Amino acid sequence: MAYSSDGTRLFSCGTNKEGESFLVEWDESEGSIQRTYDSLGQRAAGIVQFDTTKNRFLAAGDESTIKIWDMNNTNILTNIHADGGLPASPCVRFNREGILLAVSTSDNGVKILATDDGFRLLRTAENRSLAFKVPGGGGFGSSSANAGITMADQSTSFSATKKNEVRTLADGKPRTSNFSTEVSTSWKVTEITEPSQCYSLRLPDNVTVKKVSRLIYTNSGSGVLALASNAEHKLWKWQNSDPNLDGKATANAAHPVLWKPKSGIMMINETSDKNPEQAIPCLALSNNDAYLVSASGGEISLFNMASFKCMATCMPPPPAATFLAFHPSENNIIGIGFEDSSIQIYNLRTSEVGAILKGHRNRITGLAFSLALNILVSSGADSQLCVWGMAGWEKRSSTYLKASKGRSMPAVSDTRVQFHQNEIHLLVVNETQIAIYDAQKLDCLKLWFRWEATSPITSGTYSGDSQSIFVSSEDGTVYVFTASNLRLRCRINPTAYLPSDPSSRVYPLVIAAHPSESNQFGVGLSNGHVYAVEPSESEGTWGTSPPGSTDNFKSFA
CATH class of the missing domain: 2.40.128.630 (Lipocalin)
Known part of the structure; x- marks a missing residue:
């Protein structure tokens, strides 16, 4: 290319x-x-x-x-x-x-x-x-x-x-x-095809589950948290040691441990009568890494991250929670998206519902807060984006995602939203496209459709510094885009970061970015494994930015 x-x-x-x-x-x-x-x-x-x-x-x-x-x-x-x-x-x-x-x-x-x-x-x-x-x-x-x-x-x-x-x-x-x-x-475009071009570390696990449904780094950058399809959480932590003196997550210098409290308690979500494999899992970590809210089709659980103890449960289904997000400045407030297309603003301390927001036509698939704009943006399986004012929780605007010429949007779209560090530009990802929106006006600034011959997108996220976008696909390829102009600059072949196994089809279901190491990401795989990946010392970064890679956002016509 x-x-x-x-x-x-x-x-x-x-x-x-x-x-x-x-x-x-x-x-x-x-x-x-x-x-x-x-x-x-x-x-x-x-x-x-x-x-x-x-x-x-x-x-x-x-x-x-x-x-x-x-x-x-x-x-x-x-x-x-x-x-x-x-x-x-x-x-x-x-x-x-x-x-x-x-x-x-x-x-x-x-x-x-x-x-x-x-x-x-x-x-x-x-x-x-x-x-x-x-x-x-x-x-x-x-x-x-x-x-x-x-x-x-x-x-x-x-x-x-x-x-x-x-x-x-x-x-x-x-x-x-x-x-x-x-x-x-x-x-x-830089092609990463050989294991020598990157560091890839499989996080240790003595019990492998069917698949990893959700994956996040801790806000401190020293751990990785996964939610498996069987409703079980797993936490890996890196320790302060030579040569990893800051104890940050790395795929190179030191290996993590699968962390458990002395009590041996596990963090396992409540499940409904349905098969947990069929539930839509969701989780969110508080800004101070102290508390976790999570759900796997049943009640929402509030866990203490130090003891793994379940502190409380709330919101028994139906409807089941499908997305969770902490308020960026208030750890007691969470946004909850439900399968019935509603959104609730909930106070964990007082157990009170502050607001109920309705505007979507299908289940909620994403929530993102912006303090800079004082808004909440929601995405739904109806391919719709909605903007809500945080002062009175009124609906300000909405729009539907653009379809590629000659194609129609999927009937149900698992669309995710995430704010850039500037809390103005909004990353929108689903199986067919990656887009950057101006959240104030909901103008589409940049848009990239997956090519006809490529596999569906499974997940996408900004890098820790918001300068890159990591995107995974069903064929195992990870794409790295320059965030300012959505130009592809690096393609990471699964042969570079995954062991070869012709007998099984393994690919990332979810991708997460390290909060401070801009070139490191983690992937949760369809076979239950979790990997941390970063470029080798000889590569340094995931390719170089193409010409004109500046913040030259313009409205997409």
Whole structure:
């Protein structure tokens, strides 16, 4: 996958189920293919590599040639053989200015193609013997397959050595040039595919449940709390130790312990007569990490996090609670969303209902408070967002989520909402889309639909610093977006963070972000396991932000 140089257009290359190669441009706002470029070989012998330059050209290595397209035309522009010696699927990379194109050779060498400007640069650098000249006044505009392609000095092939050095096989002497041989130019989505690229830690557990339904980090960042499908809670804590002196959750420096009080009490929710596996679980942790409210289809339980003791229960079904949220400045006040589409503002200390809010048509799936705006935002299975004023709990506005062009919204949508750190921008996630809203006006600022060929979204969350968005999907892939513009910058393949098990289909049902470590997240899996994941020291972060990744929010039209 790669964006154009200005970061406004997304392209991808791959192989379909029939083994046919494709190169396409995506309409990110609709999650659909905008155009498919022709002339790729139907049965590629290897992985087809491609690159972009100048917001205009695409180059792909295919059938032992370099194929060039104008981004705005699906017909191939030119086909360059470069005097042969190329593998079936050569790797191709433009330099930053787009005037040089490097292509790998069958004998592990590199050939450099150049425009007129590139050829002059190579002359200046005294590396004439490296270049093939591409005609057309500085562009790849020739319609003839091999017209005008010449080799400056027909000597030997060349292989790259150290940065800023090129070595000929004839004399073995390095020649230093004034330009970098790092010719990768366009920004690309970072692909994490190997275990060496990240730290992945399975949290210890002696009893595995069927699946993890809810997952959160403690607000201190030193623990992870999971609610399983059997209504049981599990808490993992990291201890202060060398080298983890601050005791924060980590996938690298230290291992956590599955924590239990000396009494041996377990935190287990009340369940209804129904199968707890069929209930809609929910939980919320107080701001000081002292208390937990949780439900699994039965009464809401209030637990003491130090002793695991159940302090009280409330709100016996029906209706059953489907979402819980603590008031951000008052640990005695919670918002409760119910399966009958109502919302109650409840005082845990006095056991009094402060308000009952009605405006949805299906069960409540999300609640998010904003002190900055003095509002509560709710989401429902009816794909509706509602804004409530906290002063008098009046309904201020509402809107329905936008559907992708040519598609309709699911009849029942498990939509979640979460505020950015600024408490103004609102993240909205369901199985089909990710969106950023201005909570004051309920204007959709940014919108990303999952692509037609990708698996449904299972969960999404802001990173601890709200600069990134982590999104999990049913095929096990975790996507990392730049929050300011909803641009995909990293794709984490399940092969990188999960052990290989061809006999079972395992994927994240829920994803949670560490509150202070911006690159760390946890996943609760469909097989009951929990993993903490963060990039390796060599990676540092989950990719780099694409061009133009600033807070340039505009209303989505």
